Amino acid sequence: MAFIEIQGLMKSYRRGAEPVEALRGIDLSVEEGAFLGVMGPSGSGKSTLLSILGGLCHPTAGKVSVDGIDLYGLGGDRLADFRREYLGFVFQSFNLVSYLTALENVMLPLAVQKIPTAQKREKARVVLARVGLSGRADHLPDQLSGGEQERVAIARALVNEPPLILADEPTGSLDTATAEEIMELFRELNSEGLSIVMVTHNPENRSHFHRIVTLRDGRVEKLSQPPSLAVGC
Ligand SMILES: Nc1ncnc2c1ncn2[C@@H]1O[C@H](COP(=O)(O)OP(=O)(O)OP(=O)(O)O)[C@@H](O)[C@H]1O
Ligand SMILES: [Mg+2]
Structure with a gap:
């Protein structure tokens, strides 16, 4: 079984009386150690897919399993445990707490761990x-640049040593050079064994991914390798 298995995934939101079909039947498997890019036009369902994969939003139908764990077969508490143990999230807006230092922001996910504060501080360092x-x-x-804030957000996602990072447009608000540095950091982390699923609009990021899934109108339009890896003999 693949590390991530998604089968028949559907999600409809209610907006007033009108349902919005955000995902209309997604099937996807992702191997452990993959660096998967999720692309597609605005509104195609990328963030919805990532939220469901992260246990943040219940699907309307279908199944998601990570490392053999059926996410939506778990109860609420166990889903929270799963998130803590398996996942690090990185978002475009960084979501840093403005009155905490970089170190304190990175320590946040350790709050629930029963280890001495000095040890938490050391892990964060x-x-x-x-x-x-x-x-x-x-x-x-x-007091940090955009790229540095992004690095703090990545450090915070890594501090629990999760096997999987989910990133939604992590370079979306950065200039080209800084975005490239951040992509390089993700690539290094991936080469050290971390699995990464990243939503991005930026075609320049394509070459970093092992595989790219392109969504359109809530369906998989294309599943491909990047051009650099797709060459024949
Ligand atoms: N909480 C919500 N309530 C109602 N509709 C929603 C909600 N979240 C998303 N949608 C709708 O679901 C569809 C998919 O949204 P989603 O945010 O997954 O797209 P996306 O591909 O991430 O887009 P973008 O590239 O603009 O971030 C869109 O039509 C959106 O308007
Ligand atoms: Mg989105």
């Missing part, structure tokens, strides 16, 4: 160093 931010631990988010 290690991941901040991993994303190249050792010198910025005591800065508040507004």
